[in-house]
Amino acid sequence: MIRISARMNENSDTRRPVVAIIDDDADLRQTLAALMEENGLGSVALADGASFFALGPAPEVDLALIDLKLTSENGLALALRIRDRFGLPIVMLTGRGDEMDKIIGLETGVDDYLLKPFNPRELIARIRAVLRRSGYPALDQADRSTSAIVRFGAMRLDQTRRELLGPDGSEIPLTNAEYRLLDYLLRNPDRVIPRTELLHELGNDLSQYMDRTIDVLILRLRRKIETVPSKPIHLQTRRGQGYVFVPRSPA
Structure with missing residues (x-):
C-alpha cells in the first residue's frame, strides 16, 4: 500500500522534501513514515522497487531510503537503478555483516548508509544532511539556527x-x-x-x-x-x- 504525504506549495522555498521509504517490512515502513512526519518530512512508503517505479516517470520524491536486504530484489542494485534513472539522493539501511555492500554502495553513488538497529535521531540527521546537499534552502536555514x-x-x-x-x-x-x-x-x-x-x-x-x-x-x-x-x-x-x-x- 502506498502512502503519499502531500507536499507544500511547489513554488515555495518552505515546501518539505518527500522521502520514498522502500522496505518490505510493513511495520518498519509505518514507523519510518511516522518518523518522517514528526520531523517535518513528507513520505511515500513502498514495499519494493516495482511499487516505486509504478509512481510514474517523474515520481514526486526527493530522496530514497532503501533497505539493503529486500526479500524480492537486491537493495543496492535497486538504489543504483533509481539513482541512474532519476538522479535521486540515496540513503541505505543495512544490517550487520554487510560491510562490503556498504563500501560498494558508497563507491558507486549511494550518498549515505545507516546500520540497523539505528537511532531515529541519527537517521533524521543523516537524511537532512543529504537533502541539504541536494539543495533545500528552508531546511538549510532551519538547521543553521540550531x-x-x-x-x-x-x-x-x-x-x-x-x-x-x-x-x-x-x-x-x-x-x-x-x-x-x-x-x-x-x-x-x-x-x-x-x-x-x-x-x-x-x-x-x-x-x-x-x-x-x-x-x-x-x-x-x-x-x-x-x-x-x-x-x-x-x-x-x-x-x-x-x-x-x-x-x-x-x-
Whole structure:
C-alpha cells in the first residue's frame, strides 16, 4: 500500500522534501513514515522497487531510503537503478555483516548508509544532511539556527549540519566516513585512541582487510584539516598505540 504525504506549495522555498521509504517490512515502513512526519518530512512508503517505479516517470520524491536486504530484489542494485534513472539522493539501511555492500554502495553513488538497529535521531540527521546537499534552502536555514559547533584550531565542525568549515567559513567536503571519524575524535580529545576502537566506532568487522580502512581515512582527513598533512598538528599518530586528536593549535 502506498502512502503519499502531500507536499507544500511547489513554488515555495518552505515546501518539505518527500522521502520514498522502500522496505518490505510493513511495520518498519509505518514507523519510518511516522518518523518522517514528526520531523517535518513528507513520505511515500513502498514495499519494493516495482511499487516505486509504478509512481510514474517523474515520481514526486526527493530522496530514497532503501533497505539493503529486500526479500524480492537486491537493495543496492535497486538504489543504483533509481539513482541512474532519476538522479535521486540515496540513503541505505543495512544490517550487520554487510560491510562490503556498504563500501560498494558508497563507491558507486549511494550518498549515505545507516546500520540497523539505528537511532531515529541519527537517521533524521543523516537524511537532512543529504537533502541539504541536494539543495533545500528552508531546511538549510532551519538547521543553521540550531547548529552545534565544535572548534579546533581555525576550523569548525558543525555537528547538526555535519559540515566542516575552514578558516574563511567555506565548507570543506567530507565523506560520511570522514565525518564520523572526525566527530568521534573531537568527542574524545587529548586521548590516545587505539585503531581497533576507531574501527569499532565506524562499524567495521575488524578483519585484516578492513583494518586498512583507518589508514586511508586518516590520510584523507589529514589532507583536509592539516596545513601540512605530513606534519600533523591535530591528528597525531602514537606509534604502536593509535591516534590522538589535539584540538588546540600550538602557540
